[in-house]
Amino acid sequence: MIAIINPNASVSMTEQLARECNALSGLHHELTFHRCAEAPASIEGYSDGVSAAYWVAHKVRQLESGATPPSAYVIACFDDTGLDGARELTRAPVLGVGEMAMHTASLLCQNFCVMTTLERSVPILTRNMHHYGMASRCAGIFASKVPVLALEQDPDSYQHVLNAARQALESNRGEALVLGCAGMGQWVRRMEADLSVPVLDGVRIAVTFADAMVGLGLKTSKVLSYQFPEVKAAEPTSTRG
Amino acid sequence: MIAIINPNASVSMTEQLARECNALSGLHHELTFHRCAEAPASIEGYSDGVSAAYWVAHKVRQLESGATPPSAYVIACFDDTGLDGARELTRAPVLGVGEMAMHTASLLCQNFCVMTTLERSVPILTRNMHHYGMASRCAGIFASKVPVLALEQDPDSYQHVLNAARQALESNRGEALVLGCAGMGQWVRRMEADLSVPVLDGVRIAVTFADAMVGLGLKTSKVLSYQFPEVKAAEPTSTRG
Amino acid sequence: MIAIINPNASVSMTEQLARECNALSGLHHELTFHRCAEAPASIEGYSDGVSAAYWVAHKVRQLESGATPPSAYVIACFDDTGLDGARELTRAPVLGVGEMAMHTASLLCQNFCVMTTLERSVPILTRNMHHYGMASRCAGIFASKVPVLALEQDPDSYQHVLNAARQALESNRGEALVLGCAGMGQWVRRMEADLSVPVLDGVRIAVTFADAMVGLGLKTSKVLSYQFPEVKAAEPTSTRG
Amino acid sequence: MIAIINPNASVSMTEQLARECNALSGLHHELTFHRCAEAPASIEGYSDGVSAAYWVAHKVRQLESGATPPSAYVIACFDDTGLDGARELTRAPVLGVGEMAMHTASLLCQNFCVMTTLERSVPILTRNMHHYGMASRCAGIFASKVPVLALEQDPDSYQHVLNAARQALESNRGEALVLGCAGMGQWVRRMEADLSVPVLDGVRIAVTFADAMVGLGLKTSKVLSYQFPEVKAAEPTSTRG
Amino acid sequence: MIAIINPNASVSMTEQLARECNALSGLHHELTFHRCAEAPASIEGYSDGVSAAYWVAHKVRQLESGATPPSAYVIACFDDTGLDGARELTRAPVLGVGEMAMHTASLLCQNFCVMTTLERSVPILTRNMHHYGMASRCAGIFASKVPVLALEQDPDSYQHVLNAARQALESNRGEALVLGCAGMGQWVRRMEADLSVPVLDGVRIAVTFADAMVGLGLKTSKVLSYQFPEVKAAEPTSTRG
Amino acid sequence: MIAIINPNASVSMTEQLARECNALSGLHHELTFHRCAEAPASIEGYSDGVSAAYWVAHKVRQLESGATPPSAYVIACFDDTGLDGARELTRAPVLGVGEMAMHTASLLCQNFCVMTTLERSVPILTRNMHHYGMASRCAGIFASKVPVLALEQDPDSYQHVLNAARQALESNRGEALVLGCAGMGQWVRRMEADLSVPVLDGVRIAVTFADAMVGLGLKTSKVLSYQFPEVKAAEPTSTRG
Structure with missing residues (x-):
């Protein structure tokens, strides 16, 4: 089990x-x-x-x-x-x-972006990323500024996160997107279709x-x-x- | 206060x-x-x-x-x-x-050693050291293998820790010693006299x-x-x- | 397929x-x-x-x-x-x-050793290790000096590799062993029993x-x-x- | 003394x-x-x-x-x-x-910005920052392009430096500001009030x-x-x- | 010979x-x-x-x-x-x-830019740069998006590459330009005159x-x-x- | 000139x-x-x-x-x-x-050793080595403990430095030796013959x-x-x- x-x-x-x-x-x-x-x-x-x-x-x-x-x-x-x-x-x-999504992204591309919820999570994820050894493979950890609990309640949240992800990828030569919150996992297929890069749900x-x-x-x-x-x-x- | x-x-x-x-x-x-x-x-x-x-x-x-x-x-x-x-x-x-002892040691020498208690603490302190930016100034984090609670109870523990510290400094070009457990602070002057390098109690x-x-x-x-x-x-x- | x-x-x-x-x-x-x-x-x-x-x-x-x-x-x-x-x-x-063995080892311990065959492979694996981000999690890449083709032909090769692995782990605070050659995979269970740490076959x-x-x-x-x-x-x- | x-x-x-x-x-x-x-x-x-x-x-x-x-x-x-x-x-x-301002900033936040005078000072401070171990905690070293001696003579220099500091903080997720010239120390309280982040005078x-x-x-x-x-x-x- | x-x-x-x-x-x-x-x-x-x-x-x-x-x-x-x-x-x-151009650039300035052809070359050159030790001296590797074979055939390619180089230098505090393709070597003097920084042809x-x-x-x-x-x-x- | x-x-x-x-x-x-x-x-x-x-x-x-x-x-x-x-x-x-010897050594091997005079020079050379980007290619900077002025006056100094160099190379997988003092340049050919690795005089x-x-x-x-x-x-x- x-x-x-x-x-x-x-x-x-x-x-x-x-x-x-x-x-x-x-x-x-x-x-x-x-x-x-x-x-x-x-x-x-x-x-x-x-x-x-x-x-x-x-x-x-x-x-x-x-x-x-x-x-x-x-x-x-x-x-x-x-x-x-x-x-x-x-x-x-x-x-x-988080760990598994980052490691796996590094097997599918050279340079991935992480899209999380609030800015206050960025330093926490950054420290994890360094500990896992993924700093040289991660093009950046970005915050959509949509809180965790809004992800499932606010109908506009998908579009907000998608826009933030697109801009992060384009500005940082990102080759794959890691969804940086367990609550975003519902969107993995839809976002992959919208972004044309691998989207990873940890x-x-x-x-x-x-x-x-x-x-x-x-x-x-x-x-x-x-x-x-x-x-x-x-x-x-x-x-x- | x-x-x-x-x-x-x-x-x-x-x-x-x-x-x-x-x-x-x-x-x-x-x-x-x-x-x-x-x-x-x-x-x-x-x-x-x-x-x-x-x-x-x-x-x-x-x-x-x-x-x-x-x-x-x-x-x-x-x-x-x-x-x-x-x-x-x-x-x-x-x-x-821990943070203050490491930062301060880096102001007094180029290369300090940390002497802690058990080996299981070494990876925890190592991760802290990296986060504080002290990795390039620390010659190593070493374990005396004397448990925390024995520090004050076992009369031989001072000599054990001193020997471990001396060997760590000599083998790693250490220029100062950081005491890696709050319980060792009682020894700071005595150990400084015995080792002839600055000894820091956080x-x-x-x-x-x-x-x-x-x-x-x-x-x-x-x-x-x-x-x-x-x-x-x-x-x-x-x-x- | x-x-x-x-x-x-x-x-x-x-x-x-x-x-x-x-x-x-x-x-x-x-x-x-x-x-x-x-x-x-x-x-x-x-x-x-x-x-x-x-x-x-x-x-x-x-x-x-x-x-x-x-x-x-x-x-x-x-x-x-x-x-x-x-x-x-x-x-x-x-x-x-190699990549998968190193990533996976980093999920099971903080600090793994790699045991490969010849010394000439060490710089190649070291460069890979850096590229994968595993440098901070790897306690060292070691060569047993047993050539690849001898691994299956020389009956003493197991004991040579085992001894080299034991010394590498002890001297470098290793917590798991990565077998650094596809030809060593036959030994994974036996070596795990002999070393009492996880042994990984990529x-x-x-x-x-x-x-x-x-x-x-x-x-x-x-x-x-x-x-x-x-x-x-x-x-x-x-x-x- | x-x-x-x-x-x-x-x-x-x-x-x-x-x-x-x-x-x-x-x-x-x-x-x-x-x-x-x-x-x-x-x-x-x-x-x-x-x-x-x-x-x-x-x-x-x-x-x-x-x-x-x-x-x-x-x-x-x-x-x-x-x-x-x-x-x-x-x-x-x-x-x-410089050293003390950077170390202390790292105790108050995860990510600080340094605002110095001329661009030619940036590589010098960058090398110091690396030596002190502060590279992972510093979001960037920025030049206001106001020369040292103008700091006390030119009445507009405060506003120039303030604007440069605000932009540096916003663009780099800065959480505190380090004043990168001893001649800026006169401004520490005023700038802290204007920026709403800790401002450090070394x-x-x-x-x-x-x-x-x-x-x-x-x-x-x-x-x-x-x-x-x-x-x-x-x-x-x-x-x- | x-x-x-x-x-x-x-x-x-x-x-x-x-x-x-x-x-x-x-x-x-x-x-x-x-x-x-x-x-x-x-x-x-x-x-x-x-x-x-x-x-x-x-x-x-x-x-x-x-x-x-x-x-x-x-x-x-x-x-x-x-x-x-x-x-x-x-x-x-x-x-x-590539190696010689990067090492030599690091002898003439603190911070150089590399201008290559296609974006797909950037991760390859980045990995080389890390291996040569030049990561801390390189302000970035940039792609002009002009393919190798167009460099000698397309009369507009010089101007495209020059514009990309100028922007890379200005946005990244570059102090010298490394031409990141052997086919650009013909332009070294002309581009040096146009950019007013050293231009290096490997x-x-x-x-x-x-x-x-x-x-x-x-x-x-x-x-x-x-x-x-x-x-x-x-x-x-x-x-x- | x-x-x-x-x-x-x-x-x-x-x-x-x-x-x-x-x-x-x-x-x-x-x-x-x-x-x-x-x-x-x-x-x-x-x-x-x-x-x-x-x-x-x-x-x-x-x-x-x-x-x-x-x-x-x-x-x-x-x-x-x-x-x-x-x-x-x-x-x-x-x-x-120093700079030229280190860069050139990195073109002839993956991993070189530096042999200098006094231990007090080691942190200075180490900081230079980091600045030049050579840290990942240097297996260590070692001190022979023979002072600069003794190099030309003491007839035993060659043998002291040779022994120290041999041990440094063997213990650190060194593939070339960099002579870490301008005063050692007289020995380059003799030491190359004695050590069977490239010896570099800056x-x-x-x-x-x-x-x-x-x-x-x-x-x-x-x-x-x-x-x-x-x-x-x-x-x-x-x-x-």
């Missing part, structure tokens, strides 16, 4: 996630979907991310201690919220949708590759970086009495 | 922190000390950090909503746990002790510079990266009924 | 490749195997690579003009010989085994992910870098008569 | 420097101000810098051999003219105003932090890079007679 | 090359000119490059086995097609015209420096990267019978 | 320089040799460099204002002391011997290439970075009366 964790609390985004992933054919493992009910309704900026990462770790611990721990995990937020913490808690592979990619990695027997290394957490010695009784 | 937040739950480490900082002379602002009682007893690895960052943000929100919000914050863990999240929640400057440096920054009127930028968190629209009633 | 192209001329290596890939379960597409009969018997160094890249392009042109062009290609040499040229000649995704990974990418509808971008070759105007009759 | 060395010969700029620094409250050490009378009237380009660095070293040697050598030095030119040479000549900490920052560093007992490392100059053996009598 | 190899098949470009090089005065070695008759008529993109590199290696092998092997080689295409492969096949120095530079390197006794290192190709053991008879 | 400037005061090193350069055959321009009599006897560290750079600029100004200004300059110290300042003062090309290379660059009509760009120094307005009478 592959656990797909939505780091935010949104019921409708989790339902959309399930619809998209359940439409994938050819998978070899069951998918389960989990939202972080105590986390913010969307992940926009650092402190939302800090909160969501906490609940992602909580969810992974829950699933790991369950009767049948997942064979793989997908973190379904383009910020890859809590990815490293999750990897520490399991032997199963854990993939982030959710579908991460779920499919997680499924493939289980088949290949690939597991998170438990040496050094991602070894299981230390067991803490109890602190001696405080000297303050 | 300057709030010094220990991201872990340890009473004794917080007490030691207070002793060291209260011994600093010439400060212009009162210091207050805060531990994160629900966080792990020490921060060793990613998932400890995820948890501690959550409680750091909680503490900052508490202090900000208090009668007299702090003029500055210091995050007193060498991992700079939750630093970006904290900056988003306040206009006051927020300094990390806690004293961060507190003193935070005090200076308040005097200079410097504040966290609230444009783009660290703007205050978004106010979330309430999610419409779930379609699931 | 997925075409797996061995850029060298070796019949036995191509047969071994077929055995390993045909043992993969769960693929959704037929696999075909192709060697480059006019290329060198193994790819060791730049001029071998120049020759093999020529024949890889030739093979891709042949397959593209066939009745049923492949849905995806895998270049089955760790040097990823001729990868960019091949991508220019097709809309199908084209994956290199061939299985590239084939499985190529299969997944076809399912996802992902294609090589035909904008800018990988657009189809220019049609050349005929040169006017030489002025030399 | 903290010695503030203006690397150029300008009397009026040195006087302005003294006014600004003497207005700082809360310092623990006396400030002395020194200009380099034989140096150029302003530092604009490489050869001005070569000359000024010579006289800065001369001034440091003079001060070091005086009755009460300074406890710290500040080089009060944004080019940090002669900084490394000065560090070699003393155990006291030596801070450059002079005040460097002086305050130098004062703090003395209190912390921090000293320049005398190992390797900044050891005291070699004593030269006298050259044997020339063979030319 | 210095062998100048045109990696493409064009007779007229090879003749133009000979005219330009034979006009160089002060050389100490005879020049010979060679085209690759089986290669594409011009090198535009990856697959053209793969083909041309093959024929360059063929030509070098031919020349090396001749009665008087060349003392040096010049690869006369700005893509430096087949450069590494050629170096493996000879002890003589081998210079690429062909003349590479030929002159190759001549100088022979005089200095400099040779390609035959250790590790560029050692002569391996002699392959014959493959044992196939098991397929 | 090509002016070769020894940035230090040593008569014997300048004489040796003249002997080596006058032995070069095939140059097209007269060579003149200049020492900086007021500079230190050798350049070892930052403050020596600051002083020598001052006198180099003085010498260039003198030569430029002479009856027949040089057609090119060579700065004959491996630190390339005062190189940028000199370029600002002339239209002629100015080459540094002096001969820089002089030969400067000669070639004059022939090619290449000149320092006078746009932006290296434009001639500003003419300073006289400072108005001090307000201090």
Whole structure:
């Protein structure tokens, strides 16, 4: 079983996630979907991310201690919220949708653009991009200024994002577009037709590759970086009495 | 008032922190000390950090909503746990002790070494180092393999850390030593005498510079990266009924 | 159909490749195997690579003009010989085994080692590693000094490569091992047991992910870098008569 | 005592420097101000810098051999003219105003802009920025094209620099502004009000932090890079007679 | 004797090359000119490059086995097609015209622009630029969109390229222009007069420096990267019978 | 005429320089040799460099204002002391011997080592190496710990440097050796024979290439970075009366 964790609390985004992933054919493992009910309704900026990462770790611990721990995990937020913490808690592979979309884009072109929601997400994604090694292959991370929750509610949001994507590609010699928010995944085919370049949705990619990695027997290394957490010695009784 | 937040739950480490900082002379602002009682007893690895960052943000929100919000914050863990999240929640400057020790070392020499506790902290500090821009000035981040809580309890730990530091400096042309754990700050003078290079303790440096920054009127930028968190629209009633 | 192209001329290596890939379960597409009969018997160094890249392009042109062009290609040499040229000649995704092993290793750990055959391959793989963005995640590329063709013929070669791998991991804080030659893929399970870290064989990974990418509808971008070759105007009759 | 060395010969700029620094409250050490009378009237380009660095070293040697050598030095030119040479000549900490402004900006935001005077200074500051490790945090170094000496004489210069700063911030996602010339320090509050982002003047920052560093007992490392100059053996009598 | 190899098949470009090089005065070695008759008529993109590199290696092998092997080689295409492969096949120095133009530009200014022909060449030259270490000195690689073969046939092409060069220099603070195609070498003086910055033609530079390197006794290192190709053991008879 | 400037005061090193350069055959321009009599006897560290750079600029100004200004300059110290300042003062090309040795080594191999004199020179050369773009091609800069002036006086110094070079090459996969001090140029052939890799002496290379660059009509760009120094307005009478 592959656990797909939505780091935010949104019921409708989790339902959309399930619809998209359940439409994938050819998978070899069951998918389960989990939202972080105590986390913010969307992940926009650092402190939302800090909160969501906490609940992602909580969810992974829950699933790991369950009767049948997942064979793989997908973190379904383009910020890859809590990815490293999750990897520490399991032997199963854990993939982030931002990470997978960027790596995969680098296999299809030399120079891709990322289109995210708010400008405040750009420095977060930029730091991720550097950590993944994708800085030399990414022509830029751009913000459409359409908030996450408006993506599904505002009928004009598609056109806004499309226009921003077209301009980003043209001005930066972009050869493919990465959708920089899990909530944009509904648009992948339509936008690919409108832009005539590959358009990548990290959710579908991460779920499919997680499924493939289980088949290949690939597991998170438990040496050094991602070894299981230390067991803490109890602190001696405080000297303050 | 300057709030010094220990991201872990340890009473004794917080007490030691207070002793060291209260011994600093010439400060212009009162210091207050805060531990994160629900966080792990020490921060060793990613998932400890995820948890501690959550409680750091909680503490900052508490202090900000208090009668007299702090003029500055210091995050007193060498991992700079939750630093970006904290900056988003306040206009006051927020300094990390790892960050300040590394920047300051780069002002005193061309090539410094960092000596931390466990090997699992090395990739975390390495990523921070890259983000701070210190990669070209750091000759290496090394682990003494002495756990955080042993630093104050095991009488042999000083000699272990000293030997590891000496070897790191000699093998890597190091010109100064950064103590890579807030718990090592007690040793700064003794180790400086033993090694004949500058030895930097981020806690004293961060507190003193935070005090200076308040005097200079410097504040966290609230444009783009660290703007205050978004106010979330309430999610419409779930379609699931 | 997925075409797996061995850029060298070796019949036995191509047969071994077929055995390993045909043992993969769960693929959704037929696999075909192709060697480059006019290329060198193994790819060791730049001029071998120049020759093999020529024949890889030739093979891709042949397959593209066939009745049923492949849905995806895998270049089955760790040097990823001729990868960019091949991508220019097709809309199908084209994956290199070196590229896929390195990207995937970066999903399972922070810091991997690559073990290849001869020292002369190290600068070639290093340049690839930089181009893929993997330099910050790779702890080093090491040569076992066992030539490609000896891998299958010399009974001692496993132990030589294992020893070299163990030393590389220990001296460089390696958390996973990437097998840096398609001919080492036979050892993946045995070496994983001996080293207690994930061991990655690019061939299985590239084939499985190529299969997944076809399912996802992902294609090589035909904008800018990988657009189809220019049609050349005929040169006017030489002025030399 | 903290010695503030203006690397150029300008009397009026040195006087302005003294006014600004003497207005700082809360310092623990006396400030002395020194200009380099034989140096150029302003530092604009490489050869001005070569000359000024010579006289800065001369001034440091003079001060070091005086009755009460300074406890710290500040080089009060944004080019940090002669900084490394000065560090070699003393155990006291030596801070450059360019260096300190850039490091401090990186503590208040993710992405700052630098506004300097002439375009010819941009490559010099760029090289410094790389050496300090600030390249990944700096959104660009921009020239207002207002010469140093015009800053205090031309009444329109404030508006010119303000306009250039506003455009630089908007076009480059800047979150704070670093004033890239010691002569602009007079404008720091006014410009902060006009731009609504933190505006940093390296002079005040460097002086305050130098004062703090003395209190912390921090000293320049005398190992390797900044050891005291070699004593030269006298050259044997020339063979030319 | 210095062998100048045109990696493409064009007779007229090879003749133009000979005219330009034979006009160089002060050389100490005879020049010979060679085209690759089986290669594409011009090198535009990856697959053209793969083909041309093959024929360059063929030509070098031919020349090396001749009665008087060349003392040096010049690869006369700005893509430096087949450069590494050629170096493996000879002890003589081998210079690429792209490589030499970029290195030399970095000796005359801090920040140069490259103007090439088609956009598809930009990623190829970018990767070369990174490999040569010139990324921090190059303000950008720009495409005039005039195809190689049009350079000599279309009377308007000079003006198109000049306009593109002027705009690239102005928008990117360029201080010198590198002509990014061997076929532009005819324009070097005219364009230098029109642009008032140094204009560099790699062909003349590479030929002159190759001549100088022979005089200095400099040779390609035959250790590790560029050692002569391996002699392959014959493959044992196939098991397929 | 090509002016070769020894940035230090040593008569014997300048004489040796003249002997080596006058032995070069095939140059097209007269060579003149200049020492900086007021500079230190050798350049070892930052403050020596600051002083020598001052006198180099003085010498260039003198030569430029002479009856027949040089057609090119060579700065004959491996630190390339005062190189940028000199370029600002002339239209002629100015080459540094460190710069030319590193660039040329990158044309003969993938990975070279530099062997200099004292450890204090390593950070200076490292910063130059980064500025020249050679960091990715240099396997390391090593110090033999033999001081500059001992190179010609101590009969054991050759063997010390040879041993250090051999170890550096073997431990770092070095493919060529760059002699990191103008005073080592006497040993180039002997060391090449002893090490079996190319050994590069920057002096001969820089002089030969400067000669070639004059022939090619290449000149320092006078746009932006290296434009001639500003003419300073006289400072108005001090307000201090």
